[in-house]
Amino acid sequence: GLPDNYARGRIIGDYRRLALYGVNQLIKAKKADLAKVDGQMSEHKVRLREEINAQIGALQDILSMAASYGFDISRPAENAVEAVQWVYFAYLAAVKEQDGAAMSLGNASSFLDIFIERDIEAGLLDEEAAQELIDQFVMKLRLVRHLRPGSYDEIFGGDPTWVTESIGGILHDGRTKVTRTSFRFLQTLYNLGPSPEPNLTVLWSQNLPEGFKQFCAQVSIDTSSIQYENDDLMRGTRGSDDYGIACCVSYQEIGKSIQHFGARANLPKALLIALNGGREEHDGVEVVKNIPALQEGVLDYDLVLDVFKRTLAELARVYAKAMYIIHYMHDRYYYEKAQMAFVDSDPRIDIAYGAAGISIIADSLSAIKYAKVTPVRNEKGLTVDFIIEGEYPQYGNDDDRVDNIAKEVTKFFIGELRKHATYKNSTPTLSLLTITSNVMYGSNTGATPDGRKAGEAFAPGANPMHGRDNSGAIASLNSVCKLDYRDAQDGISNTFSMVPKSLGDSREEQVDNLVSALSGYFKQGAHHLNVNVLNRETLIDAYEHPENYPQLTIRVSGYAVNFVRLSRAHQLEVITRTFHSCM
Known part of the structure; x- marks a missing residue:
């Protein structure tokens, strides 16, 4: 299938x-x-x-x-x-x-x-x-x-x-x-x-037993192996x-109920297709029809938003069609009869769509809106880079100007997906999740208007781009909190790394502070948090001497992984992520 x-x-x-x-x-x-x-x-x-x-x-x-x-x-x-x-x-x-x-x-x-x-x-x-x-x-x-x-x-x-x-x-x-x-x-x-x-x-x-909350925090600090x-x-x-x-x-x-897995769509590539008149940014093949070419010079926010939404609408149509075919064929040729034997015979079904690169979209549209962004095009008229003049608010710093862009794009995309027929009348849901495919997506996506270079990895899940959430841990968490779970009921993944000292000096202080951070984050309506408590230097040493770290486990994007089993490219991407040194 x-x-x-x-x-x-x-x-x-x-x-x-x-x-x-x-x-x-x-x-x-x-x-x-x-x-x-x-x-x-x-x-x-x-x-x-x-x-x-x-x-x-x-x-x-x-x-x-x-x-x-x-x-x-x-x-x-x-x-x-x-x-x-x-x-x-x-x-x-x-x-x-x-x-x-x-x-x-x-x-x-x-x-x-x-x-x-x-x-x-x-x-x-x-x-x-x-x-x-x-x-x-x-x-x-x-x-x-x-x-x-x-x-x-x-x-x-x-x-x-x-x-x-x-x-x-x-x-x-x-x-x-x-x-x-x-x-x-x-x-x-x-x-x-x-x-x-x-x-x-x-x-x-919020009503979990306090002793259990404390033990969970202790386990996270000691092992970086659980998610919330x-x-x-x-x-x-x-x-x-x-x-x-x-x-x-x-x-x-x-x-x-069950779920039909729909992987995810590459939103930054959709933006580049929109900026290139419906053409793919690498080879120039037209993949979306009737997208007008934009005028030369500085990008106009309203015009960009219009062609981007047109592209997302077409992406949603093709995406829904593909998922219908895939799951029809999977049921026909590879039906999960052993698992379904332990499920009600006619269950409710979600079709779980996904979106990758939401932070790049938020930052790119923010740059176009609040700074001056000029595309650099090659001889085919395809974008190869962007010149940014001025500053722009970046997602991950608790700034509504950019955080609301991420929220509105998410709402628009799930709205478009809901317009289309689904296999077995399943209910469309959406995730903001990349797994570790943020590296693969990045390697296949050209330069974007936020300043990200061609081939550079995306941020994982709904995370801010690496190093851009520079206003502290709480500000970073607050930005992700604003994404509406009702628009992304398949999940909003946030992977959060802190150095141990950021939580305090004593073990008791670290545990109490992590419990407080988790309670505050989820009280605001946030959905998910991976917690890593470790020093970047530990990962660098494991990268150079993997034989010394056979059980080093970290959270990546919705799951945990043995660090030394990651590819070198994935290891380097994890090392470059933001490690918060203060709350």
Whole structure:
């Protein structure tokens, strides 16, 4: 289905269902669903019957797989050991069948805690054995690997699998989802050492237990291995309190909804196409029709905005058409029957579009509006550089003049995407996320009006461009906060790096300050934050002496990665990012 030889990923099966019900009950439920799809036939009903039949077959195969290991999963799990084993079998079936770019776990920790605490109360487990059980589970999750083409590493540097486990959060009735097993999952980063997988994601609420907030901050300071997402925002906007994070930053109600992954569009390239009369900036091929050539000399903001919006509208049309075809074909030839066996038979679906380079767009349009920007063109009339006269407000410094440009472009693009038909009537969402493809996007994009040179990497996700957020950490965070989650419900990724001293001198002071920063950031309506607490010199030394840093883990853009497994180009890009030395 995809124009690559790996699957679409981004679907989370409710792997808890295997431990809760066993295969026999799940098959019975699927057969009942199949019987209900009757009466006057339609294309939707015929396709749904075919899919449910495939899911029933997958459940039978999973039963056989577990039996080959000596386990009978036809029945529900009866104790903690079985609960962990059953959940693992369900996930194992998914990763054996599919090599999706993101094979996320969901929210297993709170669920497994019920079995573990019951066994502890019954005297069947003690705390040491409970932690060992989670350690062993995490070891198995860390072992997941897929064969990948070389081009995969250009987009997803470091070979991530996104075994994303969502930890924490609050229920609608005010109860916390934090359990002892939430702590146990985080503790694996000490017992087993830091690691990118599983992609541990804390669902941050203002009402989380203070002790848990403090421990999360401590783990971030010690390992730079976890990310945070705004539980209060997602519950309020999306509606469910039983959800997980697919891949990096994407909400998904577990077992009730799925997501069709739509990658992302290169917005700076779209701007250059607009500035070149609809032509691609490198070879001059016309890719968007009816875009008028701009007059020579200093760029006029209103004229640029007009042709840019025309280009975005055409980009949205082509993008939506491509996603419709891709996901139709993926269902036809590579349907995720093992994962979908653990999802409601007719789930809600999001089509997850994406946009890369929002900070370049904001800065470029700001430069055109507030400074004087003159294109430098070659003999074909294509832009090769830009001359900037004067200063302009730059995204990342809490300046509404430029921050609002980023906000409005995001709103316009998702508005255009929503105009188009979607496969299976899925709901369009948008992410501001690049993974590590910001390097690849940059290498294929010419010079832009913000002063970025041809081939230079984009900033990751919704981050400000490297070195431009020079008004301190809080100002940088405030700029990203202004992006409206309602316009980017697939996620707004922000990767944030601080030197340890910026948080204070003592460990207690550092932990308290990081908790305060996270609470303040999310209270303003921000969606996501990767947290790195380390010195740039550490990364430089790891670049030069990788043998000394076998477990050095950092957050990049929605996931964690072993730094020394990144390509040299990706390593250098990470090193050049802003490291905040003061709040």
